[in-house]
Amino acid sequence: MKNVVILISGRGSNMQAILDQPSPAFRIAAVISNSAAAPGLDVARAHGVPALAVEHTGFATREAFDTALAQAVDAAQPDLVVLAGFMRRLTPGFVARYQDRIINIHPSLLPLFPGLHTHRRALEAGVKVHGCTVHFVTPELDSGPIIAQAVVPVLAGDDEAALAARVLKQEHILYPRAVRWFCEDLLSRDAGGRVRLSGDAAAQAQIAAGAA
Numbered sequence: 001m002k003n004v005v006i007l008i009s010g011r012g013s014n015m016q017a018i019l020d021q022p023s024p025a026f027r028i029a030a031v032i033s034n035s036a037a038a039p040g041l042d043v044a045r046a047h048g049v050p051a052l053a054v055e056h057t058g059f060a061t062r063e064a065f066d067t068a069l070a071q072a073v074d075a076a077q078p079d080l081v082v083l084a085g086f087m088r089r090l091t092p093g094f095v096a097r098y099q100d101r102i103i104n105i106h107p108s109l110l111p112l113f114p115g116l117h118t119h120r121r122a123l124e125a126g127v128k129v130h131g132c133t134v135h136f137v138t139p140e141l142d143s144g145p146i147i148a149q150a151v152v153p154v155l156a157g158d159d160e161a162a163l164a165a166r167v168l169k170q171e172h173i174l175y176p177r178a179v180r181w182f183c184e185d186l187l188s189r190d191a192g193g194r195v196r197l198s199g200d201a202a203a204q205a206q207i208a209a210g211a212a
């Protein structure tokens with residue numbers, strides 16, 4: 001059974017989706033937030049998961065914060081670090097420490113719309129499909145090897161909130177699955193560094209992407 005540490009900054013609905021879909025392949029060893037006010041911390045505690053804050057405001061530099069964060073993460077002995085709405089840019093040193101065992105969910109079909117305000121930008125661009133992406137984290141923002149994506153239609157009359165809600169529903173399906181696939185050792189990399197899925201991960205990923 002693998003140890004998973006989840007990093008959050010806010011409401012933690014993706015974290016909750018992972019907690020609500022347990023698997024014999026992993027246990028959530030800790031939830032850590034950069035803000036003690038993150039509502040998701042109480043949700044984690046209600047699930048009996050150790051939850052703590054390492055407040056970024058208490059540190060003079062990004063490096064100092066990431067060093068303290070890494071200490072808290074390492075205390076839980078993680079096999080996998082899951083970013084779930086964690087809104088701090090991580091230093092290259094932090095990312096390197098967890099190389100190939102740190103993943104993120106981003107609310108767009110990467111490489112489209114990295115960064116913030118993805119739903120607004122998707123509407124402005126007039127794209128007809130939108131979605132979310134689970135990817136390995138690399139030092140460059142929202143650009144690591146893609147594990148899985150889920151597609152939703154952009155409908156006439158959509159506003160930012162409606163589109164965000166449609167995408168979030170898919171995030172809550174896709175992210176728990178991706179965590180499980182990692183913990184079941186169903187993810188590998190090809191010579192180009194791209195992610196290959198095996199077993200039921202491959203079939204489920206095709207369904208999420210609208211191919212089946």
Ligand code: GRF
Pocket residue numbers: 008009010011012013014015084085086105106107132168171
């Ligand atoms: C999600 O849309 C996720 O894709 C993005 O931040 C949001 C976090 O929401 N990275 P929640 O805290 O999981 O509810």
